Amino acid sequence: MKIGVLGPRGTYSELAARSYFKDKGEFVFYPMITDVAKAVEHGEVQAGVIPVESLREGTVGEALDALAWTDVRVQAEIVLPVSHSLLGVGGTTLEKITQVLSHPQALAQCRDFLREKLPNAELIEMASTAKAAEQVGKLRQQHMAAIGPKELAKLYGLDVLVEIQSGETNVTRFLCLSKRDERRTGNDKTSIVFYTDTDRPGILHEILGEFASRGINLTKIESRPSKKALGDYLFFIDFEGHREEDKIKKALSEIKEKTAMLKVVGSYPKRF
């Protein structure tokens, strides 16, 4: 079984994929979230793992676009505690570091640490934490450090200089994409995306009413530009229950009547 993952080797997406699939597959690495989703859509891989939101930094926009615009389903959610470490070449110390490389979200998540311990370091944004560690491992300069999971140290020949955060304070939610979603387990969640081509007051209220009147609990709501005009949105909603339950079937069929586009992205076991 081939599993598409946001690359390069050593990203948090790979850690999430390993925690879910154990060693039951071959990982294929892609440079962008969109590429992972397209690989699933075209059958190059049988599943794909992408990050969708982090407790600290919020939703990953590119992941929502992938759910809306590629023909894939959500098969599972994976929740992973994220622990950042500062990684550098052997023999360096905190005092020598003048450049810190990482993904913008990881730099943002370590803002307090950086302000306190490395207030004068230059922050360099990279496409992923793994890319940052790869770069530091390649250049081998004592003034450079990368921020990422400590698993990257071994992969790129680096030392763990500081373990910055404990996993308790930051978790990331990943989605496992595939061509099909999951059967009912009795403790499920469903993700949908819809578009209304009217901006009359109350349309979103009416749609939420289809859930509220049936006692269906929403776990997330997000709007995202439709890219047609500023202020024109796609809505992403997660709620508790499976799309094959009667009350959910009824809610979705009412919502379909009220919207210009409704896509049921998938039902899958609830993990948090």
Add this chain to the structure above:
Amino acid sequence: MKIGVLGPRGTYSELAARSYFKDKGEFVFYPMITDVAKAVEHGEVQAGVIPVESLREGTVGEALDALAWTDVRVQAEIVLPVSHSLLGVGGTTLEKITQVLSHPQALAQCRDFLREKLPNAELIEMASTAKAAEQVGKLRQQHMAAIGPKELAKLYGLDVLVEIQSGETNVTRFLCLSKRDERRTGNDKTSIVFYTDTDRPGILHEILGEFASRGINLTKIESRPSKKALGDYLFFIDFEGHREEDKIKKALSEIKEKTAMLKVVGSYPKRF
């Protein structure tokens, strides 16, 4: 009058600030959106301009956090067409470019151009488009190019190699922050942020009902992690009307009863 802007010189935020304030102030540049908001809160500057959403890439999370967690008001919204250009040193050509530097959002916005014209170039993410142009201007290598507004070319001694997009296809919305919001003009918008400490089904539906039942049109809704637990959200809503209008006063006072925290971030003239 001092105006805080996301720096360095030449960012789209500076262009937005110039389009709004003309030449009526002195610009002070800050490295992060949070820093601009804090400078306004502490009175170091009398106003601050930050990006809040782009048509293509969606909401800027750091801007929402700044609205929620600093004591500032929104005084105005500024909508700016964003046109990206490819900038390089004199004498270079598209064929020589192997590295492209820019802000992640600008690289994402130019994805189609890059795939078609520079499919093999390495993409390097920088903290801002201006930082990218500054770097290319400093190193003066023929194989490097930056993506950003063409105004950056003059500032950093570069040539415009390609004008990538027309402004029609991409616009960015900026907010002007200050200690006070604006008086009623008759064509206004209001931004609020609230937090509910209950997850009972229907709470968001009830809150939206306060707007729907009074015919108040929502222009945006966004959820964002409260950073207390995954799935626990702050909600950001923009709607038409001024906080001093009777029906809006009534809606807000009902919502205050239903929420654990409600902040009226400000009322300001509607620009789109």
